[in-house]
Amino acid sequence: MANYRYMMSADDVARELNCSKSHAYKLVKSMNEELASQGYITMAGRIPRAYWAKKMYGYELSVG
Template sequence: MENKFIRADDVARELSVSKPYAYKLIRRLNDELEAQGFITIAGRVNRQYFHKRLYGEGKEIE
């Protein structure tokens, strides 16, 4: 079973960005989720929401 959360290492690797920028992006996405009433975990973001915000409404890209 795949983890429902994506970590900064994975975000940095997938987007070819630095780890500090990946943390900044995760913080931004988690702020959006918190504004919608969701509980978030620092340093991790929901994998489905991450793909939705970066790639659009379509299916998760692998």
């Protein structure tokens, strides 16, 4: 797992969606609130890459 980055920053989200950083931070905050309500520990300004893929594209990433 040398080059795999587990977490995505709001900057990564902004680049992926081609949107402003402020909008990306709002999306990340919303997803972190969802994760927290499910009992997960979250980091401000970052979301797990696998959760991003599931929420935005409807599929799950597997690392292997």
